[in-house]
Each structure stands twice: as C-alpha cells, then as structure tokens.
Amino acid sequence: MAYQLGWAPPAERNSTQEPPLLSRPSTLASRRSSLGAAPVGRRPSIGPWMLHSRVSFSGLPLFQPILKTRLENTYRMGPEEGCKFNAGQVQRVLEGTLASALGTIVYSPQGSAPLAQSLAELLQSQVKEVVPLRYKLVCQVLLGQQGQQSLLVASRALWDPTSDSFASATFSNASLFAVATVHGVYFE
Template sequence: MHLQSIEEGKAPLPLSRRSSIMSILNAPFSSRRNSLAAGGRRLSVGPWMHCGRVSFSGLPVFEPIRETHYENTYKTQPDKGCRFNASQAQQVLESVLNSYIGDAKYNPANSGQLAQTLSDLIRNRVKELTPPHYKLVCNVFLGQQANQGLQIASQSLWDVENDNFASATFTNSTLFAVATVHGLYFE
C-alpha cells in the first residue's frame, strides 16, 4: 500500500521505522529536522519509562520478576503449647452472641446479613487467639424461635490430637443462634 504524495510528480517516500504515526510521512527529512530544531516536540507512540536498559527498538527492557520459592517444613503437628484452645474460643462465641443479638428481634429480611456479620466477627475475634498454622471455619445458624424442634450437626475429617472445635447457643423470645468454630491444623 503506497500513500499518494501531496505534490504531483514526486514519488512517495518509502515507509520505514523512522516514520511514526505522528510524524509527517510525505515531508522531507530536512523539514522534520528543522521543526525539531525550532523548539517543536516529536510525539512518541508508546509509553516510555526511565529505566537503565533499552532494547534495539528503543523500548525499555524489564527484568523478569523473580518468584519466591517456599520449602516444605514437613511438620505434621504444632509446637508444644501452640494448639487451638477450645475453651477460649467458647468464651468468645458466647460474648459475641450475647452482646450483638442480646435484645434483637427476628427479622427474615436481614437475618442472612446478620448471620454473615456474626460469622465474620467471630472468626476475626477467634483468629486473634489462635496460634499460627491453624485454619478457622466459622458457621452461624440463625432462625426464628417458634417452639419448634431443631437439631444441628456437623461432621469433619480431622486429626484428633491437633484439631478442635467450640460451639455456643443463644436464644431469646424471637430468635435462636448457634455458632460453631472449627480450628484445623494446617502446615
């Protein structure tokens, strides 16, 4: 594809890498040089960054990002005295449930959001007391108190020596809540 010259009778200039999208293709090189000498700026096409190394095309060369490699510790159990404490977690569960829904009324429109908020709050409070390398799973069941029978069960596969759980129940005249936190050792 050849571009038509502005002036009749002159052959069009061949395309080269020197010609950018922003420069005037049909102007002779001397007039472009004069426009730069007169204080004009030559517009660049790409984003230019100030870095030490530049490729042949003039673009900056980026160093590859080095990844951090972690090695396995091959620990299968926590250090002595660094286990999930179920009694402390139990106290946190009871205090959060009593303080946040102590006098609350059951509302089906916002009960899902309330259960999610309670679960996040309990998980954050128990995480402060939990030693490192433990994963926490927190569940909150919230429902209307209507003299019905309800049984909640949980089942999990875990290490009996290192993993543990805590559970607390709260009831008032309009709602009930059952909160459970499982602390699982993970290396």
C-alpha cells in the first residue's frame, strides 16, 4: 500500500518515525497567509494588493493609478464667435520667441536635437497663452546650419478650414536657421 506526503495510518506508525506533515487544510491556510490573505481567525484587510494587480514585496503598488477625469459633452462642433485660431498673433509670438531664444546661438551638430526639442516645447507653451481653449497644438521646429544650401519645407494636414489654421515663422543668424510651424486644430 503506497501513501503520499509521508502520511501513514496511526496503526502502522511506530514511535521512531517523524511526526506527520501538516494536513491539507492548515497547509492551504498557511499558503493563503503568505499570499496576502488574512490567517484563519483574523479579519481580512483591504490593502493595495486589492486595488492593483501588481505589487512590490513590501505590499506597495508598483505604479500609481491613473484617475480618469469625466467631462460632460458640450456638443459644440465649432469654436464660438471670436474664439478662433489667430494666425497673425501666433506668428508674432513665434517670431519673438525664436529671436530671443536663438539670438546668439552657434550651430553645433551634437546640440541641435536637444535645442530643437526644447525650442518646440518653449514655443508650444508660449503659443498656448494666446490660443483659445479647445485647440490642440502641433509644434514643429527645424534647425539647420547656415551655409550655401537651399531647403524647402512643406507640410500637409487634414482639417476643417473654417476653424483650423497654422502659423509659421523663420529665423536665421550667421551660423544657423530655424523654421517653426504651429498647427492649431479645434478639438470638438
């Protein structure tokens, strides 16, 4: 007769054998308590493992939950009167920001990518102040070395011509040139 888990009936067990292993119910209870469930006789607590699927060894969540903002529909399909994207005003902001940020900058190939990225973020934050709400902005900056070359820049977009628009500005000094374009798309 074969027995599993080292268990033998009391009649066949002698006194020199080891005590029997834990019975199955208490083994499951100990497993539950190691996995975060409350031991038998204690009230279970609601911890971070109940709110998130992934937790660290300390029981803290591995990521912060993202709370969704619930907004009601406005059913506005276009901008209100006088609240459209003003391309002339945005172009003046672009020209002023480019001139102040790139006035004495010298072109370097290694520093052009971070400069273009920081310049795009600066232009977007400056333009947000003059553009009405509900407009999504797409800001593109092109930087290059001033030399004996020619360059053509073109862009296309699919949008509503009654509410969406764009503005573009250029800047150049002795060592570099910059072309900045901001597209304003109305968000319905």
